Amino acid sequence: MNKKIVAITSSRADYSHLYWPLRLLEKDPLIDLTVLCFGPHLSPEYGETWKQIKQDGFSQVKAVECLLSSDTDVGMAKSLGLAILGITDFLAELRPDLMLIIADRYEMLAPANVALTLRIPIAHIEGGDVSEGAIDDAVRNALTKMSHIHFTPTQIAMKRVLAMGEEPWRVHLSGAPSLDHLYKSEIPNQSIINQQFQLSNRLLVVAYHPVTLYEDSTQEQRALFEALSTRKEDIVFCFPNADTGSHKIMIKAQTFCQQNSNAQMHTNLPAQVYWGLLKQADLMIGNSSSGIMETASLKLPAINIGIRQKGREQAENIIDVDADSEQIISAINRALTSTFIESIQDVVNPYGDGHAAEKIHQVLSTLKIDQKLMFKHNIL
Numbered sequence: 211m212n213k214k215i216v217a218i219t220s221s222r223a224d225y226s227h228l229y230w231p232l233r234l235l236e237k238d239p240l241i242d243l244t245v246l247c248f249g250p251h252l253s254p255e256y257g258e259t260w261k262q263i264k265q266d267g268f269s270q271v272k273a274v275e276c277l278l279s280s281d282t283d284v285g286m287a288k289s290l291g292l293a294i295l296g297i298t299d300f301l302a303e304l305r306p307d308l309m310l311i312i313a314d315r316y317e318m319l320a321p322a323n324v325a326l327t328l329r330i331p332i333a334h335i336e337g338g339d340v341s342e343g344a345i346d347d348a349v350r351n352a353l354t355k356m357s358h359i360h361f362t363p364t365q366i367a368m369k370r371v372l373a374m375g376e377e378p379w380r381v382h383l384s385g386a387p388s389l390d391h392l393y394k395s396e397i398p399n400q401s402i403i404n405q406q407f408q409l410s411n412r413l414l415v416v417a418y419h420p421v422t423l424y425e426d427s428t429q430e431q432r433a434l435f436e437a438l439s440t441r442k443e444d445i446v447f448c449f450p451n452a453d454t455g456s457h458k459i460m461i462k463a464q465t466f467c468q469q470n471s472n473a474q475m476h477t478n479l480p481a482q483v484y485w486g487l488l489k490q491a492d493l494m495i496g497n498s499s500s501g502i503m504e505t506a507s508l509k510l511p512a513i514n515i516g517i518r519q520k521g522r523e524q525a526e527n528i529i530d531v532d533a534d535s536e537q538i539i540s541a542i543n544r545a546l547t548s549t550f551i552e553s554i555q556d557v558v559n560p561y562g563d564g565h566a567a568e569k570i571h572q573v574l575s576t577l578k579i580d581q582k583l584m585f586k587h588n589i590l
Contacts, residue, residue, distance in 0.1 A: 212242045216306040220249035220317040222259045226481040227312055230390035230567035236268055238575055248274040248293055249317045250452040257478035274300055281457035293320035301328055307579050312336055314350035322356045331583050333359040338367030343517030345422045358583050361570050364523055364560045375588035384569040385562020386503050391485050393564035398486035412443040415491045417498035420455035421518045427455035430516040430533035435466055437538035447475040493545050506559035511545035527554040
């Protein structure tokens with residue numbers, strides 16, 4: 211019998227990372243793949259991105275509705291509860307041999323809890339990383355301990371997972387699968403990107419999310435918008451994650467775009483278009499993991515603001531600044547100089563070489579699912 215794998219995705223961000231591993235699993239004649247979408251994927255506010263997954267040609271795409279239209283921590287917690295209820299019904303019927311999850315979004319606690327209860331082994335991508343300024347850090351570590359197979363994005367991340375007591379045979383260095391787009395996807399060229407976004411100037415891409423460890427998760431945003439108000443370059447905003455305070459950031463960005471003709475905001479960008487935008491960009495600004503994990507492969511300067519990504523491994527193309535408008539302005543000016551751009555042309559991305567999908571597929575396709583897989587031993 212074929213191996214039944216269910217892959218879980220909650221948003222455009224993690225789907226972008228999962229896309230190429232899912233492509234290889236879908237093509238494998240000995241694997242029956244189901245893609246389960248939930249959370250922001252089903253929200254009209256976030257572009258109903260689960261429909262894009264169906265359009266991408268995956269044969270079995272299912273959806274669970276659970277996201278509350280809320281901008282509070284209570285709303286996040288209740289959405290998690292609804293997700294557990296909906297995913298339980300789905301997995302109880304499907305009874306897959308393995309669940310594949312990724313990264314550190316709080317929503318992923320729901321499918322992981324259900325799988326653990328239903329004795330479904332879990333494979334987890336991107337464990338062992340660090341982002342001390344968000345609840346994501348604790349979520350990621352929890353998912354690591356709940357999982358049975360691990361695909362780590364860097365060598366240091368692999369060492370952290372092993373230090374948590376995971377048995378070495380369970381831990382695999384894959385790299386970050388989002389980088390596979392750069393080598394496998396058809397990325398729009400400069401002419402197409404310029405036309406689509408009507409660009410005529412130097413380009414700043416902004417990806418800024420709530421800082422979920424703060425009681426006021428948007429307290430750092432003021433500095434960002436003060437700094438951006440001084441710029442004449444083209445500015446493209448990407449939508450924030452569906453966290454506490456995301457609506458405030460959306461409204462602030464939308465107002466900024468209305469008041470500044472050089473700025474525009476996009477609810478959802480397909481991964482290939484997003485990579486095309488980054489290839490065209492002169493600078494990325496914000497507090498997104500994308501700025502840390504992906505820009506180095508493009509030799510793109512990136513400014514990382516505030517505490518959200520504190521502790522995450524990074525290359526020399528990243529400039530870290532506090533949430534202070536003067537620091538951000540100074541960093542922008544530095545990052546756009548020919549001296550800085552020339553200095554980062556030889557940087558090596560610690561998050562991999564764009565071949566994570568093959569490594570993940572090879573392990574999952576040959577993995578024996580038995581009691582040895584389910585019964586974990588802490589080796590510390």
